[in-house]
Amino acid sequence: MNRLVLILIVMLGVNAMAQEAAKKALLTIEEHAYFKKFNKKWKKTKEVDWEKSVQEAESIEELNKLFNEYSDLFAQTSSFSMGNSTATNEIEFIEYMIKVEGVLANDFAPDWSEEDRMKWRGELEEFMVLEKENKKKKDQMARFQKMTAMVADFSKKFPKIWEDSKESAFENTSSIAIVGGSEIAVTKDQYGVASLSVFFDTEDDAKMAEKLMEELVLIIEENVEKGYKQGNDMDAEYTGSMRKKYQFEGEKFAETAKKPTVAIGVLKNKKGVKVVVTEPVFGH
Incomplete structure (x- = not known):
């Protein structure tokens, strides 16, 4: 079973x-x-x-x-x-x-009798305490199952997103479906550089968001190539006004600008994890 x-x-x-x-x-x-x-x-x-x-x-x-x-x-x-x-x-x-x-x-x-009433109340109150604890455990299990599905699917889909980012080919992945992922969008900055973002809702559960981020970070680190370094990127949208950013460190700016970047963090006002993959500045 x-x-x-x-x-x-x-x-x-x-x-x-x-x-x-x-x-x-x-x-x-x-x-x-x-x-x-x-x-x-x-x-x-x-x-x-x-x-x-x-x-x-x-x-x-x-x-x-x-x-x-x-x-x-x-x-x-x-x-x-x-x-x-x-x-x-x-x-x-x-x-x-x-x-x-x-x-x-x-x-x-x-x-x-008052004695029987008290006994009846006591038994029901004890039962409710146990039931509420059981409900808490069921909710935790449901969240665990949800997070496991998110991580498993992200591990399958991220390599494709990452490879498309190198070729400035987000049109191939903009309609991708990721378990637990919502608000998937491709946007361009003022210079025409495209970014694909996806939000993973953790139902306002801060601990779940932190744990999910840890798991997604491991997948990202498995896929970025040698030469990429993890740094911190200031952004008020995220908890602590900070998100992790993986960027290629070339000897020259031109080398760095020819590589995509990926950033990840827990949002501040809407508990969940947001991943943003940005295509190279040069070559898009």
Whole structure:
């Protein structure tokens, strides 16, 4: 079984646990909330079918609808409102159930002891802590998978971009597709020198941006030829107002000007990595 399949199985298992916990929390509220006039009617008309629907619910939208139906009916007969849930996921739904329990006065839950309430809240809060940690790990794994795909594809595409830059042939690569790369553009300066730039979005994750840059730098360094040196290029667009720049160091300016350059850095205002390849000043 490969790693990706295993990750998907674990994620599905975690999601199922959260859904079951949300259902159980809702059924516990329904079990203990009490108002004589309401409960008498509820048991005769809705209870069995409603509880079955909760147990069979497969989405947070269904759970919201079922809770809101119950809450509205309870309010109509008891004048006590539990409000309506607009949760977008199971954790938000459980948090709302805890909120409902918090405003459910003893008169509306006479058979629910404070000790049992505290135990119920404690178990749900502990579950939510674990779920939030699991979500954090899933997000980290998703970012890792995304970054791995970016690096793998850049390692395939950069050699072609680099070779085309030597021949001032960005028209061959201006439409290139790079996994994770966006805002690919070819621009020319006032002297007609063309540059191809590509932006890699890291979802405002500064650490991911730094790690991605490290990986892309290794690929760049594998492809630039002997004689290229890495320096720092001042640019306010980048974090620390600095980006790395790889430029050929010839004995004469003419030698340097006949070679392309490549610069890379983490953007300041939009976390992500930007790579800019510029064709030779002479020979374009």
